[in-house]
Amino acid sequence: MGNIINIKNINVSYGKNHVLKDVNIDIKEKDFFTFLGPSGCGKTTLLRLIAGFEQSQSGELIIDGKEVSKLNPWERDVGLVFQNYALWPHMTVAKNISFGLEEKKVPKNEIDQRVDEVLELVGMQDLKQRYPFQLSGGQQQRVALARTIVVRPKVLLLDEPLSNLDAKLRNQMRIELLELHNKLQITTIFVTHDQEEANSISDNIAIFNEGVIQQVGAPIDLYNHPKNLFVANFLGTINVIKGKISNGTFSDGNDFKLEKLKADNSDNCSLLVRPQNIYFEKKNDSDQNFKGKIQSKEFLGNIIRYQVLISGQVMTIDSMHEGKEKIYSKNEDVDVFVNPETSQVI
Amino acid sequence: MFKNLFLNSTSLIIGVFLLLFLVIPIAQVFYVSFLDVNGSFTLVNFSDFFKNQLFIESFYNSFYVAAMSVVLASVFALPLAYFTSRFNFKGSVIIQSLGFIPLIMPPFVGAVAMKLFFGTNGSVNLLLDQYFGFKIPFMEGLNGVIFVESVHYFPFILINLITSLNNIDRSMEESAQSLGSKGFGLFKRIVLPLSMPGYIAGASLVFLKVFDDLGTPLLLDINNMLAPQAYLRISSIGINDPMGYVIAVILVVTSILAVWVAKMALGGKDYSMLQKGGGGMIKRDMKTRQKITAYSVVGLILFLVLSPHIALTLLSFGTIWSFSVVPDAYTIDHYKNIIFENSIFIKNTMLYCTLAAFIDIVLAFFISYIVLRTKVKGRQLLDYIAMSALAIPGLVLGIGYLRTFYSFNNPLDGKPLASWWFMIVLILAVRRLPYALRAANAALMQISKFLEESAESLGARKTTIFRKILVPLMTGGLLAGFITSFSTATVELSATIMLVSTEVDAPLAYGIYSYMQTAAGRGPGAALGMIGVLIVAVGTYFSQTIIDKKYKKTGEVNNG
Numbered sequence: 001m002g003n004i005i006n007i008k009n010i011n012v013s014y015g016k017n018h019v020l021k022d023v024n025i026d027i028k029e030k031d032f033f034t035f036l037g038p039s040g041c042g043k044t045t046l047l048r049l050i051a052g053f054e055q056s057q058s059g060e061l062i063i064d065g066k067e068v069s070k071l072n073p074w075e076r077d078v079g080l081v082f083q084n085y086a087l088w089p090h091m092t093v094a095k096n097i098s099f100g101l102e103e104k105k106v107p108k109n110e111i112d113q114r115v116d117e118v119l120e121l122v123g124m125q126d127l128k129q130r131y132p133f134q135l136s137g138g139q140q141q142r143v144a145l146a147r148t149i150v151v152r153p154k155v156l157l158l159d160e161p162l163s164n165l166d167a168k169l170r171n172q173m174r175i176e177l178l179e180l181h182n183k184l185q186i187t188t189i190f191v192t193h194d195q196e197e198a199n200s201i202s203d204n205i206a207i208f209n210e211g212v213i214q215q216v217g218a219p220i221d222l223y224n225h226p227k228n229l230f231v232a233n234f235l236g237t238i239n240v241i242k243g244k245i246s247n248g249t250f251s252d253g254n255d256f257k258l259e260k261l262k263a264d265n266s267d268n269c270s271l272l273v274r275p276q277n278i279y280f281e282k283k284n285d286s287d288q289n290f291k292g293k294i295q296s297k298e299f300l301g302n303i304i305r306y307q308v309l310i311s312g313q314v315m316t317i318d319s320m321h322e323g324k325e326k327i328y329s330k331n332e333d334v335d336v337f338v339n340p341e342t343s344q345v346i
Numbered sequence: 347m348f349k350n351l352f353l354n355s356t357s358l359i360i361g362v363f364l365l366l367f368l369v370i371p372i373a374q375v376f377y378v379s380f381l382d383v384n385g386s387f388t389l390v391n392f393s394d395f396f397k398n399q400l401f402i403e404s405f406y407n408s409f410y411v412a413a414m415s416v417v418l419a420s421v422f423a424l425p426l427a428y429f430t431s432r433f434n435f436k437g438s439v440i441i442q443s444l445g446f447i448p449l450i451m452p453p454f455v456g457a458v459a460m461k462l463f464f465g466t467n468g469s470v471n472l473l474l475d476q477y478f479g480f481k482i483p484f485m486e487g488l489n490g491v492i493f494v495e496s497v498h499y500f501p502f503i504l505i506n507l508i509t510s511l512n513n514i515d516r517s518m519e520e521s522a523q524s525l526g527s528k529g530f531g532l533f534k535r536i537v538l539p540l541s542m543p544g545y546i547a548g549a550s551l552v553f554l555k556v557f558d559d560l561g562t563p564l565l566l567d568i569n570n571m572l573a574p575q576a577y578l579r580i581s582s583i584g585i586n587d588p589m590g591y592v593i594a595v596i597l598v599v600t601s602i603l604a605v606w607v608a609k610m611a612l613g614g615k616d617y618s619m620l621q622k623g624g625g626g627m628i629k630r631d632m633k634t635r636q637k638i639t640a641y642s643v644v645g646l647i648l649f650l651v652l653s654p655h656i657a658l659t660l661l662s663f664g665t666i667w668s669f670s671v672v673p674d675a676y677t678i679d680h681y682k683n684i685i686f687e688n689s690i691f692i693k694n695t696m697l698y699c700t701l702a703a704f705i706d707i708v709l710a711f712f713i714s715y716i717v718l719r720t721k722v723k724g725r726q727l728l729d730y731i732a733m734s735a736l737a738i739p740g741l742v743l744g745i746g747y748l749r750t751f752y753s754f755n756n757p758l759d760g761k762p763l764a765s766w767w768f769m770i771v772l773i774l775a776v777r778r779l780p781y782a783l784r785a786a787n788a789a790l791m792q793i794s795k796f797l798e799e800s801a802e803s804l805g806a807r808k809t810t811i812f813r814k815i816l817v818p819l820m821t822g823g824l825l826a827g828f829i830t831s832f833s834t835a836t837v838e839l840s841a842t843i844m845l846v847s848t849e850v851d852a853p854l855a856y857g858i859y860s861y862m863q864t865a866a867g868r869g870p871g872a873a874l875g876m877i878g879v880l881i882v883a884v885g886t887y888f889s890q891t892i893i894d895k896k897y898k899k900t901g902e903v904n905n906g
Contacts, residue, residue, distance in 0.1 A: 082521055086515065088521075088522075090539045099535070147521075148524075
């Protein structure tokens with residue numbers, strides 16, 4: 001499948017504030033693509049740029065083979081769902097949804113039919129005569145989605161659509177969004193600052209920080225192979241040990257040495273190990289043994305999270321809580337094992 | 347036990363006060379309008395009203411003038427609201443400050459001066475005739491009332507409309523654009539309907555103010571409208587003539603109907619509260635041609651809005667101003683006159699308004715405390731009654747006072763209570779109570795309940811809490827309320843005009859009215875008007891400053 005969106009060398013500044021720096025992203029047709037990053041990283045700006053509500057100082061924005069940078073929002077054929085839903089309070093659900101079709105001069109009977117179809121799709125048939133203020137948050141969300149997809153845009157843009165919902169509803173809407181995407185096969189760009197949300201829903205993710213794209217890829221690839229410390233830290237907890245590597249052996253300059261790593265020699269690098277990849281028992285032949293001392297423990301339900309002092313550094317170790325495993329106490333001396341294959345040097 | 351006794355008795359005293367000086371006078375007006383000469387119930391007064399050609403004409407005229415004032419005020423307000431909310435426009439600040447001008451000067455004060463400016467032989471028409479050979483009948487008959495009222499009241503529409511437009515979330519427009527909407531279609535389908543609540547709120551306020559206004563038509567010699575008719579019936583035929591009361595009832599009922607119609611038109615919707623976050627409307631830069639148009643329109647409207655002030659200033663300093671563009675010569679004699687020779691109006695006003703404003707803040711403090719902090723039975727009723735004074739035309743309240751208190755004699759001098767100067771203080775206090783109450787409510791809402799509770803848990807009694815916690819923390823708010831009540835009361839005419847029995851007891855507003863009756867009195871009348879405007883302007887400025895400071899100060903305290 002080809003790309004439907006090509007973002008090339010986009011730069012956006014507000015005065016001295018450079019909010020998007022030389023951004024390049026290609027988005028495949030029918031992809032569920034997520035812009036992920038902390039607040040103020042530029043992800044919403046890029047989304048609004050695609051929708052036509054922001055202007056770039058340089059760069060190209062190509063949608064479906066056509067350069068659209070100079071086009072007005074209403075000429076772009078993209079649908080934006082706002083964070084606050086932006087339902088028009090003076091119109092009923094049905095009127096909100098038919099608005100875009102009326103603007104496109106679709107015949108009346110077709111409008112009625114399409115409004116009914118999309119209401120059925122989002123499960124809101126019975127509420128079409130209600131006004132937005134008579135709807136719950138989740139229902140408003142569905143209407144906002146229906147209003148946008150009924151015009152069959154080439155690209156569906158979702159600006160933090162789940163952030164106004166409570167945790168339970170958020171999970172449910174996440175599943176509904178995915179189902180809707182699978183049914184309609186509309187290329188979707190989803191903006192969020194929640195990495196768990198991004199991981200669970202996306203085909204591909206672009207991670208933003210301070211206006212710069214840090215890494216683009218599938219969620220699992222990003223998690224397992226972060227290109228830099230920002231990505232590594234942003235996607236979950238990770239142990240970072242600064243040091244150098246020579247001939248496959250990483251050293252922190254003190255006692256900590258991990259051998260048989262696949263990485264080029266470097267005098268200034270970091271070793272990255274996820275907490276679940278450090279064990280208290282040897283699991284593989286290639287595991288390497290270290291001595292440690294328990295500093296503290298936290299019970300998190302499915303795991304127990306220990307802070308362990310290893311070679312002068314405190315590292316986080318997650319141990320699955322299965323009910324039968326040994327529970328360590330503070331100041332207890334332990335053996336820990338690290339596998340070079342699940343460790344990464346950057 | 348003590349606490350409840352104290353609160354209940356305070357509530358009772360306030361309740362009795364409101365009953366005596368607000369509820370009963372209004373009820374009297376209604377009651378008398380349904381009485382025949384023998385004192386039994388009848389509808390004949392109302393049927394007489396609708397059989398009388400003059401009354402029908404007056405009713406029609408009042409309605410026509412109020413409606414046309416809304417139209418003309420909209421013509422002034424709409425372009426200004428449009429410029430400020432849709433474009434990056436430097437004139438926005440000027441436009442926003444226009445909003446305070448009608449608060450500073452009620453229309454009747456400038457009415458005569460406007461005649462000299464815009465009348466058939468006024469400055470503007472003399473110039474028009476000289477250079478273009480035609481005249482515009484700005485001030486001809488009802489036109490004059492419509493013109494003066496709309497110049498004064500259009501900011502009510504402007505302020506409400508701008509607030510309404512600013513409350514529209516940017517995403518409302520953007521989502522429509524994203525779905526293919528643009529230009530006028532977008533304005534018509536999204537922006538206009540969303541700003542309707544603000545427009546209707548402003549328009550209905552203008553309608554009410556104009557419909558009830560007594561001073562402006564009186565000063566412009568227009569008697570065939572409802573409010574002047576009511577006044578003339580009572581003041582010339584006497585307080586037993588039922589027609590004055592019938593007209594008063596019709597004024598009240600029409601006011602309530604107008605509010606009700608506005609409510610119906612809105613369908614109970616307030617769009618501004620629905621959306622959070624995001625910014626206001628998308629603002630565009632103006633092209634040169636648009637800028638020229640915008641500045642010309644703003645300039646013209648600014649001239650119109652300021653014209654009563656300019657004209658009043660000229661009149662107050664002018665010697666003779668007749669058949670000329672500006673007065674023949676200038677003098678400060680008029681000011682000398684009203685400050686040194688006939689200072690009674692200013693003295694009376696100072697005394698009445700100080701007393702009235704003091705009564706207001708004491709009542710407002712206790713009412714707001716009882717409503718917001720206690721569970722005293724009927725506390726909401728207390729609040730509603732106190733606030734309802736806003737909706738009652740001053741003239742109607744004045745008629746009610748006259749009727750109610752005429753039959754009781756003042757034990758001090760044996761004359762009817764209604765002619766006692768203190769009744770003017772009371773009517774001013776009742777009329778301005780809503781202003782003080784609003785200020786007190788705002789101040790009390792800023793104070794966290796925990797501050798009182800912590801004092802209570804340390805053993806403080808209610809009276810100590812009032813004295814040491816609430817009053818000091820509310821001082822700013824109460825002071826702002828005092829100043830607002832005081833300064834707006836100085837230019838109150840419609841309620842007091844009914845109660846002034848001798849010039850010795852007359853306040854400033856009445857002085858303006860009586861001076862303006864004669865050509866020779868216009869100068870001193872205008873000077874008196876200028877003093878009134880000055881008091882209100884300074885008062886508005888100070889209360890605003892106090893409120894601004896107050897918000898900054900309590901920002902840290904308010905965590906409840």
